[in-house]
Amino acid sequence: MNHGTALLWKRRALSSLSATRRGLPKEKMSENGVSSRAKVLTIDTMNPTVKKVEYAVRGPIVQRALELERELSQGMKKPFVEVIKANIGDAHAMGQQPITFFRQVLALCSYPELLNDTTFPEDAKSRARRILQSCGGYSMGSYSASQGIESVRQDVARYIERRDDGVPCDPDDIYLTTGASDGIVTVLKLLVCGEGAARTGVMISIPQYPLYSAALAELSAVQINYYLNEETCWSMDISELQRALDEARRHCNPRALCIINPGNPTGQVQSRQCIEDVIRFAAKERLFLMADEVYQDNVYADSCKFHSFKKVLFDMGPEYSNTVELVSFHSTSKCYMGECGFRGGYMEIINMDDEVKAQLTKLVSVRLCPPVPGQALMDLVVNPPQTGEPSYDKFIKERTATLSALAEKATLTEQVLNTVQGISCNPVQGAMYSFPRITIPEKAIKEATDNGQQPDMFYCMKLLEETGICLVPGSGFGQKDGTYHFRMTILPPKDKLTILLNKVKEFHQKFTQQYS
Amino acid sequence: MNHGTALLWKRRALSSLSATRRGLPKEKMSENGVSSRAKVLTIDTMNPTVKKVEYAVRGPIVQRALELERELSQGMKKPFVEVIKANIGDAHAMGQQPITFFRQVLALCSYPELLNDTTFPEDAKSRARRILQSCGGYSMGSYSASQGIESVRQDVARYIERRDDGVPCDPDDIYLTTGASDGIVTVLKLLVCGEGAARTGVMISIPQYPLYSAALAELSAVQINYYLNEETCWSMDISELQRALDEARRHCNPRALCIINPGNPTGQVQSRQCIEDVIRFAAKERLFLMADEVYQDNVYADSCKFHSFKKVLFDMGPEYSNTVELVSFHSTSKCYMGECGFRGGYMEIINMDDEVKAQLTKLVSVRLCPPVPGQALMDLVVNPPQTGEPSYDKFIKERTATLSALAEKATLTEQVLNTVQGISCNPVQGAMYSFPRITIPEKAIKEATDNGQQPDMFYCMKLLEETGICLVPGSGFGQKDGTYHFRMTILPPKDKLTILLNKVKEFHQKFTQQYS
Known part of the structure; x- marks a missing residue:
């Protein structure tokens, strides 16, 4: 194409653009005697649930x-x-700096030639080899299994067992995700059904992280607000949960309870007692628990400690640990790593019905797999340098x-x-x-x-x-x-x-x- | 926790597991005298649209x-x-090998220390610096803008202009995605509305790539099948489009037409004439066009050439180029790169209503951003080594x-x-x-x-x-x-x-x- 034609196109495009930008009524947007048609997709004819998302x-x-x-x-x-x-x-x-070890391994996985580079520490190389061996064709460019790379899921399971003082974790219950958001939306998607008064309701804290309200709006689920108590450092009160639930039961079918601990945006860390009470409440009221635990390393107050919902659930004995359905979410984006851009994460599903789990596995397969570099990073987070390894002290x-x-x-x-x-x-x-x-x-x-x-x-x-x-x-x-x-x-x-x-x-x- | 308690937990968990695996009726699954409750989420109470997904x-x-x-x-x-x-x-x-240059740049972006390594070619370093400069804090670990890194979108726009012989492309019309699948589902999500006979219908080819049917099932949209003609090398016949559309109009509201070119699973490459006919059909019938062009470099037959829908649309003059709504999808997963695991992609939206576009931008912001390594890779695909640069010949x-x-x-x-x-x-x-x-x-x-x-x-x-x-x-x-x-x-x-x-x-x- 010669330069003149390109210019003509540019002019045409700009002219159409400016007509739109000037906000002229659409039927007036004509040019060269050509009458234009109204758009197929307009704000009035688009998906109304998307419009509700904030x-x-x-x-x-x-x-x-x-x-x-x-x-x-x-x-x-x-x-x-x-x-x-x-x-x-x-x-x-x-300005927070990435963990050197993590980035070394990612560089090695991206460009395996570097495995011959003597300046990289041996533990970084052995981690990279292990990850690459789990990738088809020894390349992060291959699709992984939709549930995530098997060896990464094994490492996640061992991490959870260490974190929870030995409570067992089955790698088959781990799903790697594209950040925690992806996992949360996927689980909500499984839960939503019914119409009118039978519509699924999901309890979320207020204040909340707006991913929850956005996802519920998009899925046309009912958002059930329970308020955190600002006067007592944003604590979660069972009486408030009960109030919110009882009111919601009049107009929808409450099925799930979401908790963010440590809290976003409120920064509170829940006590062990509180978590136990919440689990007991969920069991009594038949609610599916979703625990957003992406800030599990971010605990600053001396009086506070992170307790995972899973650990508390298992401490409560088989009446609870064999029955209460729980999903816990984690991510590479927060804690000390702050690797948001890689979109890594996992979820652990506990006591999920086998048939539902098969549906979940099918559902995630449609999107093929979470990004492999994010999976690799998640692996490093759950399997960082160990005592005695060359990168341990620096890490x-x-x-x-x-x-x-x-x-x-x-x-x-x-x-x-x-x-x-x-x-x-x-x-x-x-x-x-x-x-x-x-x-x-x-x-x-x-x-x-x-x-x-x-x-x-x-x-x-x-x-x-x-x-x-x-x-x-x-x-x-x-x-x-x-x-x-x-x-x-x-x-x-x-x-x-x-x-x-x-x-x-x-x-x-x-x-x-x-x-x- | 001591070893004994850990073992106890393991036994409990396994016992519960095996009860489920043995397929015992749920009310019988009790242990230690503790009666268990039915699951909140079962195959009968889960989202019915998810069950329909295949x-x-x-x-x-x-x-x-x-x-x-x-x-x-x-x-x-x-x-x-x-x-x-x-x-x-x-x-x-x-066994296909990744492009060396792409992986060098990704390693440099992952671990910028390597920018001091003299064994990396200068053009790889300058690409890495440009990408890092567009990342918050010079790190791929930062979130990007939800629409994608601005400099990458600029490079995509220039690539499209080169590909389409100068047809202009505005970087504001480029959205980076998590693979093409993500973009396709997002656009379908915008389009779906209505109930009963007013429900959105979407035309897809049969045979099709099953992402389409899966997404439509999940969104409860109506799948409208048009058949490719196997006898004439899987060509797309306008009469068949018309038949499918006319039939569908009796029971739904057809609003969009999806085309995969080059074809998946059928491997045909559409002629320029065919694309023109399809665009004319879409204009006449008021259909939103979705062109899945992820195989744009994969053309093997001597008699065939890839023609982008956008180029043909603009060649048809302002009657079409100012009005027909089109989205084109591309990806890092196919062509000569085959980098599926990075989940990189983009879509270009053409003639989309401004208000709808604002809703799209809002919608993608909920998931924060596509994976940054995938964005970086997309940048390299649209901006590979140029003549005279050290990596050109090898590339x-x-x-x-x-x-x-x-x-x-x-x-x-x-x-x-x-x-x-x-x-x-x-x-x-x-x-x-x-x-x-x-x-x-x-x-x-x-x-x-x-x-x-x-x-x-x-x-x-x-x-x-x-x-x-x-x-x-x-x-x-x-x-x-x-x-x-x-x-x-x-x-x-x-x-x-x-x-x-x-x-x-x-x-x-x-x-x-x-x-x-």
């Missing part, structure tokens, strides 16, 4: 943050020099450094925020977020409401425009009526986090003054 | 092949020494070797199969499969039907048990009533493919004799 963590505020970054890079003047994104648990983007040093820094930042965040009048923040016992409550003056609430905006969205938008700090409004996670919050990650490096916290403090004071 | 490429025959492999490795005697899996387009598993040599070998194996497959009486095989013009028609004797059909089995499943199962060759029965892809086929990949190395074809030949002759 996902605040990457919502309008993040879109605006990206725009601001672009404007800054184009030299536009702003009251700040950089956008600090504390909206999402994206550790490496905030421990790196892991400890990351987890200590997070613990320090958890305390710093809580402390600074609690110095601000009108902000109150529970201790960040675990996970990667604080979810402080903010007082928004009546005048600001009115202005927001007049603009059709949630008051905390109004607050966060102003914060972003004035300081370049990107947080997510509490309304994106759910909160008790009349209360306002935001979620911020504790991930920025300490110096940047200090700046961020001080800017939030200053902004809050100014905002309160302005609207009082 | 995916033959990883179906029962593949399960049996895996069992046979295990039995062989345990030393069990079989009439064969290895299982040859020609059931799935998994190139590396069949061309490797790519040519793979594609030539595939072309040779395509011819070999067709030729050998056509020497068998009772097997007739169209030319494998493109893609990676042959889909020969097989004559099954009446007696065999009866025996299969009496066993509740599809006759071609019966045939393939026998083939597997007697020869160790794993193919997929035609019934898994759909075929005209009374005809039988199997799908086999042309991917095994030439010597193994020759053995495979001769074994199929021998088996077919024996089978025919046995049942005549």
Whole structure:
């Protein structure tokens, strides 16, 4: 094709584009005397369940943050020099360094020529060989089994047994996933059925991680909210579970209970007693348990310890351990690794009906397999360097450094925020977020409401425009009526986090003054 | 926990397991005097749409092949020494070598320390730096934008413009995906709505790639079959499209038309004229077009050439190029790279309504992002070494070797199969499969039907048990009533493919004799 024709095409395309962008009525969009037709797929004729989906963590505020970054890079003047994104648990983007050993093995698996390179440690090479031997044709480019590479599932099972002091784990009950989100959506998909009052209801905490509400909306399941108790450090009360369940039973069929522990966005770590109570509740009320345990290494408060739902379930004896249906989710994205981009994860299914399990295996086969590099990474997480291996000391040093820094930042965040009048923040016992409550003056609430905006969205938008700090409004996670919050990650490096916290403090004071 | 307790747990778990495996009625599954309860989630109470999903490429025959492999490795005697899996387009598993340059860049991105290694070529390093600069914190461990890394989308857009002789492509219309399957399911999800006679119908070819039927079943959309014409090398006839559409309009709302070109499982490559006719048909009948073009480099027949739907659409002038809604899918899994395990892919959306596009962007954000290593690989596929760069010659040599070998194996497959009486095989013009028609004797059909089995499943199962060759029965892809086929990949190395074809030949002759 010559240059002239290319230009003609470009012009045509741009002309059509600009007509759309100008928002002209579709029947008027004609050109060269050619009349155009209305779209097949429009907002009015698309899947209505998709329209109901919301996902605040990457919502309008993040879109605006990206725009601001672009404007800054184009030299536009702003009251700040950089956008600090504390909206999402994206550790490496905030400067956290990957674990050297993990990346060495991934490089070896990607380009096995490097197995001849003497600068790589032997334990990294032996891990890479083991992974490659489990891949068809010794290549990460092959599809794996849909449930995940068998040797990786074996390593996951051994990890769970160690973690849970010997409670047995069958590799056949492990499914590798594309991040934890994929596993959660897949299990919800199995559970959803019925119409009207028989429609499946799923209990989720409020505040929640919005993947849950988004998935339930898409699946047309009923979202049953149970509220965490902010006054007692976001604890889970059985009486509140009971209230929520009893109310829901009037209009749907509650079948599952989701728990995030350590909590996202609320940062609490559940006590062993609480978990036992929840399991007893699920058994009594016949609920399928889904335990989102992706932050299992992220526990900072001295008084807290991570207890897996599975371990507690098995400690409760066969009345529970032989009957309660439980799925636990884990991921490569959080903890000390923070490898979000690789989309690695696993789920362990416990007491699932054999026929349902066969359906699950069939269902995951349609998408062929989870990404193999993510599976390899998951393997390294559950099978890191051992005492005596060449990479052990460095691994421990790196892991400890990351987890200590997070613990320090958890305390710093809580402390600074609690110095601000009108902000109150529970201790960040675990996970990667604080979810402080903010007082928004009546005048600001009115202005927001007049603009059709949630008051905390109004607050966060102003914060972003004035300081370049990107947080997510509490309304994106759910909160008790009349209360306002935001979620911020504790991930920025300490110096940047200090700046961020001080800017939030200053902004809050100014905002309160302005609207009082 | 001491060893004794661990053992106790193991015993409990195994005891519960074996009760289930023995298939005892559930109410009888009690132990230690503890009565058990029925499961919350059973085959009768699970999502009925999931039960309808079928995916033959990883179906029962593949399960049996895996069992046979295990039995062989345990030393069990079989009439064969290895299982040859020609059931799935998994190139590396069949011994195809990855492109060196791609894997070098992936290793560099995984472990950026290697950027100091002088043995890596400079062009690999500069590609790696560019990718890393587009990643948060210079790490593939960061989440990317949900639509995909911006610089990768730019490279994809430039690739499409080169491929389509200058037809412009806007990077904003590119969405990176987790393999093509992910993109296809996502777009179908947007399209599905309505109930009863207003339910969305989607036209798919028969034979089809069973991802389509699986996705439509899961979404409760209506599958509208149009038959490819086996007599004219699996061509697509507009009259058949019209027939299928007219019939479907009586009971659903047909909204989309899916085309796989080059074809899977049928291996045909569509002519420019055919594509033009299909576009005209879609415009006239108001259908949203979905073009699965993942085999765009896999064209072997001299008389054939790959024409993208987009290029043809734009050649047809603004009456079509400004109005017809089209999505085209591509992937890292096929062509000369065969990097299935990385789950990389993209889709280009053309003429999509702006509001719908915003909904699409929102929807993909819930799953955060496609795997970043897969995005990096997609970038390399669309931006490989250029003339004059140090890796260029090697890249061309490797790519040519793979594609030539595939072309040779395509011819070999067709030729050998056509020497068998009772097997007739169209030319494998493109893609990676042959889909020969097989004559099954009446007696065999009866025996299969009496066993509740599809006759071609019966045939393939026998083939597997007697020869160790794993193919997929035609019934898994759909075929005209009374005809039988199997799908086999042309991917095994030439010597193994020759053995495979001769074994199929021998088996077919024996089978025919046995049942005549």
